[in-house]
Amino acid sequence: MTRDDAILDERRAQVLRNGADGPAMACGKTSAAGSVSQRACVFCGSRVVLYPIADAVHLVHGPVGCAVYTWDIRGALSSGPQLHRNSFCTDLQETDVIHGGEKKLTRCLRELVTTYRPNAAFVYSTCIAGIIGDDIGAVCRKATAEYGIPVIPVMSEGFKGTKKDGYRAACEALASLIGTGDTTGISPHSINILGEFNIAGETWIIRDYLTAMGINVVATMTGDGRVPDIRRAHGAKLNLVQCSGSMVHLAKEMESRYGIPFKRVSYFGIEDMSQALYDVAEFFGDAPMLRRAQELVHRELTALLPALRDYRRDLTGRRAAIYVGGAFKAFSLVRALRHLGMQTVVVGSQTGNADDYRQLKELCDPGTIIVDDSNPVELAAFVREKGVDLFIGGVKERPIAYKLGIGFCDHNHERKRALAGFVGMLNFAREVHATVTSPVWNYVPRRRRLQEAV
Amino acid sequence: MNPVTPAIEPRLEATRNACKLCTPLGACLVFRGIRGAMPFLHGSQGCATYIRRYVISHFREPMDIASSNFSEGTAVFGGGENLTRGLDNVIRQYHPELIGIATTCLSETIGEDVPGMLRAYATARAGSPDLPALVHVSTASYRGTHMHGFHDAVRATVAALACQGATLPRQINLLPGLVSPADLRHLREIVAAFGLQAVVLPDYADTLDGPAWDDYQALPDGGTSCSEIATMGQSLATVQFGRALALTAESAADRLQATCAVPACKLGLPIGLRETDALFDCLARLSRQAPPEPFVKERGRLVDAYVDGHKYLAGKRAVLYGEEDLVVGLAAFLTETGIVPVLAASGGKSGVLRQTLTEAAPETASKTQVVDDADFVQIEAAAKALQPDLVIGHSKGAKLARALDIPLVRAGFPIHDRFGGQRLHHLGYRGTQELYDRIVNALLEKTQTESDIGYSYM
Numbered sequence: 083m084t085r086d087d088a089i090l091d092e093r094r095a096q097v098l099r100n101g102a103d104g105p106a107m108a109c110g111k112t113s114a115a116g117s118v119s120q121r122a123c124v125f126c127g128s129r130v131v132l133y134p135i136a137d138a139v140h141l142v143h144g145p146v147g148c149a150v151y152t153w154d155i156r157g158a159l160s161s162g163p164q165l166h167r168n169s170f171c172t173d174l175q176e177t178d179v180i181h182g183g184e185k186k187l188t189r190c191l192r193e194l195v196t197t198y199r200p201n202a203a204f205v206y207s208t209c210i211a212g213i214i215g216d217d218i219g220a221v222c223r224k225a226t227a228e229y230g231i232p233v234i235p236v237m238s239e240g241f242k243g244t245k246k247d248g249y250r251a252a253c254e255a256l257a258s259l260i261g262t263g264d265t266t267g268i269s270p271h272s273i274n275i276l277g278e279f280n281i282a283g284e285t286w287i288i289r290d291y292l293t294a295m296g297i298n299v300v301a302t303m304t305g306d307g308r309v310p311d312i313r314r315a316h317g318a319k320l321n322l323v324q325c326s327g328s329m330v331h332l333a334k335e336m337e338s339r340y341g342i343p344f345k346r347v348s349y350f351g352i353e354d355m356s357q358a359l360y361d362v363a364e365f366f367g368d369a370p371m372l373r374r375a376q377e378l379v380h381r382e383l384t385a386l387l388p389a390l391r392d393y394r395r396d397l398t399g400r401r402a403a404i405y406v407g408g409a410f411k412a413f414s415l416v417r418a419l420r421h422l423g424m425q426t427v428v429v430g431s432q433t434g435n436a437d438d439y440r441q442l443k444e445l446c447d448p449g450t451i452i453v454d455d456s457n458p459v460e461l462a463a464f465v466r467e468k469g470v471d472l473f474i475g476g477v478k479e480r481p482i483a484y485k486l487g488i489g490f491c492d493h494n495h496e497r498k499r500a501l502a503g504f505v506g507m508l509n510f511a512r513e514v515h516a517t518v519t520s521p522v523w524n525y526v527p528r529r530r531r532l533q534e535a536v
Numbered sequence: 537m538n539p540v541t542p543a544i545e546p547r548l549e550a551t552r553n554a555c556k557l558c559t560p561l562g563a564c565l566v567f568r569g570i571r572g573a574m575p576f577l578h579g580s581q582g583c584a585t586y587i588r589r590y591v592i593s594h595f596r597e598p599m600d601i602a603s604s605n606f607s608e609g610t611a612v613f614g615g616g617e618n619l620t621r622g623l624d625n626v627i628r629q630y631h632p633e634l635i636g637i638a639t640t641c642l643s644e645t646i647g648e649d650v651p652g653m654l655r656a657y658a659t660a661r662a663g664s665p666d667l668p669a670l671v672h673v674s675t676a677s678y679r680g681t682h683m684h685g686f687h688d689a690v691r692a693t694v695a696a697l698a699c700q701g702a703t704l705p706r707q708i709n710l711l712p713g714l715v716s717p718a719d720l721r722h723l724r725e726i727v728a729a730f731g732l733q734a735v736v737l738p739d740y741a742d743t744l745d746g747p748a749w750d751d752y753q754a755l756p757d758g759g760t761s762c763s764e765i766a767t768m769g770q771s772l773a774t775v776q777f778g779r780a781l782a783l784t785a786e787s788a789a790d791r792l793q794a795t796c797a798v799p800a801c802k803l804g805l806p807i808g809l810r811e812t813d814a815l816f817d818c819l820a821r822l823s824r825q826a827p828p829e830p831f832v833k834e835r836g837r838l839v840d841a842y843v844d845g846h847k848y849l850a851g852k853r854a855v856l857y858g859e860e861d862l863v864v865g866l867a868a869f870l871t872e873t874g875i876v877p878v879l880a881a882s883g884g885k886s887g888v889l890r891q892t893l894t895e896a897a898p899e900t901a902s903k904t905q906v907v908d909d910a911d912f913v914q915i916e917a918a919a920k921a922l923q924p925d926l927v928i929g930h931s932k933g934a935k936l937a938r939a940l941d942i943p944l945v946r947a948g949f950p951i952h953d954r955f956g957g958q959r960l961h962h963l964g965y966r967g968t969q970e971l972y973d974r975i976v977n978a979l980l981e982k983t984q985t986e987s988d989i990g991y992s993y994m
Contacts, residue, residue: 090625112607113581116622117629118600123582145641145677146551147558151586153932168913173551174678179645190550197548209580209642210678213611240580241606241642458600459629462752477589481598485749527750 088463090114096455098439101448107439109454112244118457120405120478121432125208126152127248128238130495131328132204132255133166134158134279135307139200142171143187143218144208148240149173156495157281161306170194174210183216188225195229201309202232204255212239232309234258245407246327246433253332256303256312260336263310265317269298271366274318274342276333277325278349280305281495284502288349291359291503295374297366303329316340320365322347322358327408327433348410349502350510351418352383382504390421393511396519398423400471405453405461405479406493409434409442415474415493416445422511427468430456458482469532471518487526489517541878542921544907545914553912555857555932556883559675560638561587562686564601565714567636567671569738570693571759574632574668576602578619578650579640594950595717595744595958598756602626602635606642615643616653623657627666630754634669634762636689644676669762671696681884683859686714687781690737691788698768700796707767708822709774709798710734711788712963713781713805713861714949717745719963726815726964729831730823735764735771737788745958769796773822775815778861779804779892780884804896805861806963807971808869809838811896815964834965841969842873845976850874852925852979857881857915857933858948860889860908862962866928866947867904868896869968875975877904878922885909912936926978931957943978947971 095108113119142149153169225233285305301315321344333344347358363372409431430453473483476494584603720741742758782802789800937944951957961967
């Protein structure tokens, strides 16, 4: 298939070649009909953001699919309750669609709240709940009054925008919880961690670093999250926001409502992780804290850098493709790959904005393909054209890489190995090295053909 | 002595950890089993993405599903334009021979006339050399389970493509249901050994378990072609698996019988001796050939294994769950071995689970608790009370097996927590043998692991 064939006409403005003059990335659009977008829907956006809150009931008001495909889907760990790992659903049937689902929702809420005694319940609206016009807000208000816990509607009808709109709906649900708890006793050196989902225990790694610096973490949103912590999150002095797409909305909301400033950070890679810790220390203007941060970074790097050297020797000059959900993660990955001697030649995201893509253009080398809301046919064409040795993505990108004989690094929410923090950088290097240097590629038909051609 | 059989607690109205999937997923699997076909969901983008992810995690193969990507405006004003643009784009990017259009709850609820839209689309593009066959199936997720979507898609495909004609005396239709790619390959081998040619629908043996590629295939090689499906009306007979399917729906086999006078042979899923014998008898009758020697020997080895292993299994209590037809097949097999299926559960609610179990395995009538429309919280509670020795089913029972501290022998779809689910055999004497060995070994492993002695002979 030619490259021309791979890109649909209506998507051409969403594919850039870095260095070439041309218009800015056309992003933030709904996906072209018929394109096999790697994006999911509004509901998905809300569900992934709120999912790790472990002491809440998460009830999907809709058909069984929306609930069952998100059952225990992520590696978001909890140090306590495991309630979030269940899949609760009103499982709407044809009669509910005809007569309305509010009564069924009311009954299901009663059952679940009385069975599990959660600290809150989130009720997710789906396409079907939106179309039949169920007043989920009213049902939730009544339930809140009846059970004395927050029962929060999440307006996440699948068709009402993109995954990003789902993030926003989740942020609004969280905002309704924040400010309802008691903030006495919160230390002046306190922060909230936003946009960290505790995949493979990553929130704990970050929290340990911050604690070592003398920081008190009030609430983590939402990794290993708890409702009582979130309710008093307005008592923190700073919000540290990772995964910008999902949580900046909430950070801005908290800034305007409670005057809490926020900093955008990333915990992936050496520079970004170190910078995050320094940013926090600088914010508090506390010299001993800054010194502790410097000592921590020094200690970690003294152990990490020699370990990375061997990996870098084998990986230098290799080429990588990155396709991830949020563009912010891509920045960190481009930098982390450079540490390993690798060049990023294809990079894209599902939900990046104009500013994200501008930054990516600055960060990446000339000729790098930068793409918004891509699809398998395009991605396959790009990685073939650029001859990559590594693809970084999620479950849906993995078979594209493997079928073409390309190494793969899972940077998704199912991963079982932490990639955040300094230890995460080592894990990342190990994983990249293991896949790129595997002997299996000697036997893959495409790679053999390419080797013979050289 | 068996414990007193406790009654199964009714489940909550809220579904907790469903033991079923949604209808469009089944339809997408069927379309992936047609050569050059592209599954297309008319509705929100998330449906396609979630189903892709779920399917990829089992098969570890690309699974592209297009979507008309409804927006809020589409939901209000209708999806005709999105459908048209979506089909155009799929044709541009994929060059399919067939597009299988399944609806979602969204497009069903707003009352989209998808057949009308497709007729208009085909008329507007009549004469275009790129125009693929368009097959529509109605798959509202609030109606039935993934198996309804699966069987309805098979029926819709046959209804759209199969034509009447002179009988092809050595060709049969084979409608296997949701089985593994390894099972599909084995079934083709069995049929070929009888000197028959099978049109298998769907056949995702290669598309969902293919070799490493030399170049990217937007539509993976393999599957049953549209021209082969067109001849299904001329086959000698249709062999269809699934006892529940046979009783509850107008299936593709019924359709072929009614419209093309192709006789339907409705069998259970061929697991175990009795249900597999029924398949071999059927093929022997249709081909007028005795069962080929290699399979006679496979059967003999299976009986021999039953004997060798019977004391390991005698009286062991098993919990089964999954699609109704799979549960019936497994129960039919297990009761031959001495294992007692103490619980047969399904998220389906065709209403015939008990009846079909009794038909396939009369032993279950007094020994097996049956629950349909079940979810995993209910299954786990029932299982705890029944004190089983093992669990047999797909990956989603891992949590309950862990809670009960008993082995889970993985079978069916999805296998998300182990490697090679697409290559598991379940069917025929060979598939039964593989299952049997895995069951015996799961029990031996538990005994060995839990023993302080460290036995080296088991």
